[in-house]
Amino acid sequence: MNSLEMATGLRMPQARNMVAGPLNTALSAAWGGGWRLIAAASLLALSCAGTAQAQAQQAQRPVAVAAQGQEIVMAERSQLMLPVAGVPVRVLIDDPSVADVQILSANKRADVFVQGLQPGRTTVQVWSRGQQQPQRWPVRVVSDVHASLLTRQQPVQAQVDVSGGSAVVSGHSDTLVTHHNAAAVAAAGAAPDRIVDTSTVGPNQVVQVEVKVVEVSTSVLKEVGINWRGGRISHDAVTGKGPTNWQGGNSAGSAGVIGDGFSLLYSATNFGASLNLLQSNGMARVLAEPTLVALSGQSASFLAGGEIPVPAAGSLGTQNVEFKSYGIGLSVAPTVLSADRIALKIAPEASDLDYNNAIAVGDSLIPAIRTRRADTMVELADGESFVISGLVSRETTANVDKFPFLGDLPIIGTFFRNMKYEQKERELVIVVTPRLVRPIARGVALPLPGETQEQGDKAINGWSYFLLGPATGQGLPGFSR
Numbered sequence: 001m002n003s004l005e006m007a008t009g010l011r012m013p014q015a016r017n018m019v020a021g022p023l024n025t026a027l028s029a030a031w032g033g034g035w036r037l038i039a040a041a042s043l044l045a046l047s048c049a050g051t052a053q054a055q056a057q058q059a060q061r062p063v064a065v066a067a068q069g070q071e072i073v074m075a076e077r078s079q080l081m082l083p084v085a086g087v088p089v090r091v092l093i094d095d096p097s098v099a100d101v102q103i104l105s106a107n108k109r110a111d112v113f114v115q116g117l118q119p120g121r122t123t124v125q126v127w128s129r130g131q132q133q134p135q136r137w138p139v140r141v142v143s144d145v146h147a148s149l150l151t152r153q154q155p156v157q158a159q160v161d162v163s164g165g166s167a168v169v170s171g172h173s174d175t176l177v178t179h180h181n182a183a184a185v186a187a188a189g190a191a192p193d194r195i196v197d198t199s200t201v202g203p204n205q206v207v208q209v210e211v212k213v214v215e216v217s218t219s220v221l222k223e224v225g226i227n228w229r230g231g232r233i234s235h236d237a238v239t240g241k242g243p244t245n246w247q248g249g250n251s252a253g254s255a256g257v258i259g260d261g262f263s264l265l266y267s268a269t270n271f272g273a274s275l276n277l278l279q280s281n282g283m284a285r286v287l288a289e290p291t292l293v294a295l296s297g298q299s300a301s302f303l304a305g306g307e308i309p310v311p312a313a314g315s316l317g318t319q320n321v322e323f324k325s326y327g328i329g330l331s332v333a334p335t336v337l338s339a340d341r342i343a344l345k346i347a348p349e350a351s352d353l354d355y356n357n358a359i360a361v362g363d364s365l366i367p368a369i370r371t372r373r374a375d376t377m378v379e380l381a382d383g384e385s386f387v388i389s390g391l392v393s394r395e396t397t398a399n400v401d402k403f404p405f406l407g408d409l410p411i412i413g414t415f416f417r418n419m420k421y422e423q424k425e426r427e428l429v430i431v432v433t434p435r436l437v438r439p440i441a442r443g444v445a446l447p448l449p450g451e452t453q454e455q456g457d458k459a460i461n462g463w464s465y466f467l468l469g470p471a472t473g474q475g476l477p478g479f480s481r
Contacts, residue, residue, distance in 0.1 A: 071138040074099075074116045082112040082137060086128030095122040098141050116141040119162055119189060143189055158182040158199045162189035169197040175338045176201055176296075205296045205436060207334035207342060212431040213350060216284040217424070218392070284429075287350060288328040293437070296336040303329045308353070308369075311361050326351040326369050334434055340382050342434045348388065349373035350428050372428050380434055388430040395424045 074080060088110050093101045098120035102113045112126050119141050125134040142162055158171040160182055167190035173179035179201045186195050278284035294300035305327010314320040329349040337343055350372045357368035374388050402408070402417030409416070440446065 068135045068137065071140055072114075073140045073142060074114070076116045076118055076141055076143060079113065079115045082114060082124065082126065084112050084126050084128060084135060086131060088112050088126050089129050090127040092125040092134070093122055095120060098122040099124070099139050114139065119143050119165070160185045160189075162186065166190050166194045167196070169195065169199045171199050173199060173201050176335065177338050177341075205336045206438065207294055207296060207336065207344075208435045208437045209292045209294070209300070209332045209334060209344070209346075210289075210433040210435070211292070211302075211330055211332075211346075211348070212289050213287045213328055213330075213348065214278075214284050214429045214431070215287050215350075216278060216427045216429055217282075218427050287428075288330075290330060292330070292332055294332060294334055296334060299331060299333040301329070301331045303327055305329070305351070308367070310366055311364065324369060326353060326371075332432075336436070337379070341379060342382065342436070343377065343379050344432065344434050345375075345377040346388075346432055347373065347375040348430050374430070382436045383433065385431055385433040388432070389427060392425060392427045395426075397422050397424070 068083075068085075072080070088103050091101045091103055091112060093099060097117060099117055099122055100115045101124050104111045104113050112124075114124060116139075121138070121140050124137045124139055126137075127134045140161075158169060158173045158179060161168045161170070167186035169182050169186050171182075173182060179199060182199065183195075183197065186197070288302075288304050290302045290304070292300040292302055303325060305325060307323040307325050309321045310324050312320045312322045327350075329351075331347040333345040335343040335345075351369050354368040354370045355365075358365050359368075360366075376388065378386055380386060399420045399422060400417060401420070402413070407413050407417035
């Protein structure tokens with residue numbers, strides 16, 4: 001038996017005396033070479049099969065990717081193998097209630113197996129053969145929901161640590177949306193009263209809110225054939241999901257031709273142009289046009305009006321005076337959600353004095369206050385506008401036309417006088433546009449209102465002022481017009 005037969009366990013047949021001499025030698029060499037090829041192929045196949053099986057077993061083992069000293073985050077009821085250097089002989093875990101650790105031996109190889117039990121933190125120490133210092137891995141076990149949120153949330157700089165039923169949110173988030181995601185992860189692993197949030201959100205952004213308060217006379221619009229209700233704003237304009245789309249309409253009736261003529265101009269997409277058209281024709285008037293600037297998350301208010309004294313009873317028979325505000329008021333609270341999304345809470349109010357419902361207090365006549373207010377919160381993109389309408393007020397007046405002296409006679413005076421009741425209906429329309437602004441760099445000189453004017457020829461400056469009037473220039477945004 002030669003070395004090949006000993007390695008393969010196969011015995012090659014020997015050539016008989018069927019052929020002699022050189023022919024016997026050639027046949028024996030060919031026969032032995034064939035068996036050598038078969039044996040080599042068998043060894044190669046066995047080697048490849050063993051390598052593939054070892055690779056499959058290695059792929060099926062859940063091995064932790066964290067190196068020594070790096071924290072391992074695992075879900076409860078999950079398992080993994082620690083990448084131990086050397087042959088482990090002893091293990092130690094600080095908190096056995098958080099995770100369980102065991103040494104699994106297979107042939108001449110040993111692995112360290114870790115299984116998460118409940119949310120918490122612990123440390124695993126492993127001693128290898130021939131080593132005096134242990135290898136350490138901090139282990140953090142999180143709940144299944146917490147682990148799912150950690151894999152789904154967007155990468156942020158804020159850190160969420162959950163341990164023992166408590167959660168700590170630290171670090172920094174660029175936007176409010178990313179901070180909300182980190183807070184949601186903390187809420188999944190701890191009760192609301194056991195969450196400590198020390199993270200920051202920034203930088204603080206400044207929002208400029210442009211508001212236009214317009215009062216539209218709907219009764220006049222109906223007289224000329226324009227249906228204010230017929231004009232509508234698309235759903236996208238209210239929700240801030242798209243550009244503002246304003247469409248006008250005309251009311252049916254005898255004034256249809258006039259209505260069509262106005263609709264031709266009124267159906268423009270520029271809402272500001274529509275308001276200017278109504279204002280120039282006496283159908284609307286701008287009550288206020290404030291521009292407020294506030295930090296994200298803070299509020300700003302505006303009031304254009306006045307205060308009236310109202311007597312109030314005091315203690316021991318004394319009389320006190322309280323002041324009630326009236327006019328055009330506005331309160332806004334913007335919150336920047338991301339680079340192009342703004343959540344805006346706005347509360348406009350319009351009030352005026354009503355002497356028809358006034359009351360007499362002593363020698364004083366205290367008027368009532370008619371108020372129209374709204375309170376809403378919307379989400380818009382930078383520069384988008386939305387409109388609040390539907391705040392309608394109605395006023396009925398009686399006008400008497402009579403013949404002098406004869407109209408005052410009893411009974412027959414009815415034939416000489418005419419009484420006409422007129423009902424005025426006004427609707428308050430509020431247009432709000434938030435914008436993200438940045439402060440101007442230090443040292444930049446800004447022209448004041450009226451400083452930039454058209455300069456004509458100095459020789460005819462007097463005549464141009466007399467003929468054309470004073471020159472006007474472009475104003476700066478944010479200044480009164």
